[in-house]
Amino acid sequence: MGGRTVAVFTGELDVTADAVIVELHRRGVPVFRCDPAAFPAEMTLGARFGAGWTGHLRVGRRVLDVADVACAWWRRPTPITVPAEVPESQWVRREAVAGLRGVLAVLPWLNHPEDIRAAEHKPLQLATAARVGFAVPETVLTNDPDQARAFVEAYAPVIYKPLTCGVLDGGRVIYAGPVDPAALDDAVRVTAHLFQRQVPKAYEVRATVVDGRIFAARIDALSERGRQDWRSDYRNLRYTADRLPNDVADKARHYLRLLRLRFAALDFVITPGGEYVFLEANPNGQWAWIEDETGMPIADAIADALEGVAR
Template sequence: MGGRTVAVFTGDLDVTADAVIMELHRRDVPVVRCDPATFPAEIMLGARFCSGWTGHLRTGSRTLNLSDVACAWWRRPTPITIPGDVPEATWVRREAVAGLRGVLSALPWLNHPDDIRAADHKPLQLAVAAAAGLRVPATLVTNVPAEARAFAEDCGPVVYKPFTAGILDSGHVIYASAVDPRTLDDSISVTAHLFQQQIPKAYELRVTAVDGHLFTARIDATTDKGRTDWRSDYHNLRYSTYDLPVDVAAKLRTVLRRLRLRFGAFDLIATPGGEYVFLEVNPNGQWAWIEDETGLPIASALADALEKEK
């Protein structure tokens, strides 16, 4: 018989994880929270294989028995770091990551960390969404200035989007932004760029999926900045719950199934003509503020999912 403990791997400051952990505590479900960043200096691992993995992961105050884990949640842990004064620090870090992640990979997961890493690739998401029957914007990935200019001419107007969170070393955050074709110069060759055809918006949808349940919030931006990327102007957004059409919901569930995800946060555009356009799915997306704004019971659904042994 499987265990009851829920293991949550995340950083110290994670209000989204806090909401689910509080719900699990309310249900008297044992929870062990751990940030693997401090392994191996402050976390002790002892795991033995004999017809299955047994053993422990010990933090300063808690012990996680591996065989007692009902489900694990790879939320937003901090990367493992090794002090620079440790001999062969690069090799030590590689071994620490391989050893810890290798053992943890055998646990039952909400979203397996390896599946999260694969599903994070935006080009893959677009291909999977299109194959599931969703409309996807025309997209270019390039580091060739001439390719960018040709795309803008063929598909304009276009927007630029970062592949990742878009946080620069300076702390500045890059959001999706409309592209002036005159700015498509040789600086494009510095790195990979993602350009997409700009889709007319009536409003946007944030669909948080948990084990097939879809919690849909409509997001109406009241400024031009927010209409380009609502993340850039949270103070000028209006939220409401939304009934997603059955056929669109079925296609989103297909995307989740093909990406091997039990949880995902989708961003969709609803066009003035009534079409739904896929933008992306975040396999570890934020949702706590959506619950606060709409009352959608996402924390409860995640607690349900984490209580189940899969």
């Protein structure tokens, strides 16, 4: 590897990636953008191993030389699919995923896709946060209604948080919210549920970390719904560029090092007493709206990281 091209793997509509690609183009850095979902129907892969891996990805007339990749960015790609009418379609899909992602695995990455996958697990996030010294709320992960009820009784008030993005069939979204003990019936057995002690909140902070550089935004919710989960009411939020205390910043950088990440978006509740309480960390989190609201140069920092420029 060691070339100049930045490879960006994401879906067709990704304004967050667009902002970084525009900056890279401004700098004259060559960019190859594609969606892995194009493979194998619309993308051709050809790779060969000798002293190392060489080869290419071809999408239409555009070609990526894998040996010319300076850094790759796994943003928000669409999953590879194979039409059901293709013979042995599930096997074909598994082979396509293993082949393409296997070759991509040898590229130099901002965050390696396998490290992203591991760091998305909330139990690992909480364990790592505690390891670096962050305060972490008491939490239970269960599908046992008796354990859920016992936790609520011990730590009320308690909130429920989805383990994934929370988008249901039909587009409805589940946000973090308070738990009514009376609602904890046998339906809890249907799947895993994460319950967490509700932390007294003065405000929240989203800290975007890029190669050790930290862009912290204070988020003040101006509605009751937003105070429960600011993602549920973007129209009633106020943003202010902020600065993490030095000890919190050091712990944030340590957190990323332990999970082999160069980029992550960390969320904190700040209590009325000023304590930073870790909630979660997204290894592929959104940030473009934070930049728009605060003017912090996050796109420039990610472009630096992809280009290999130290600041």
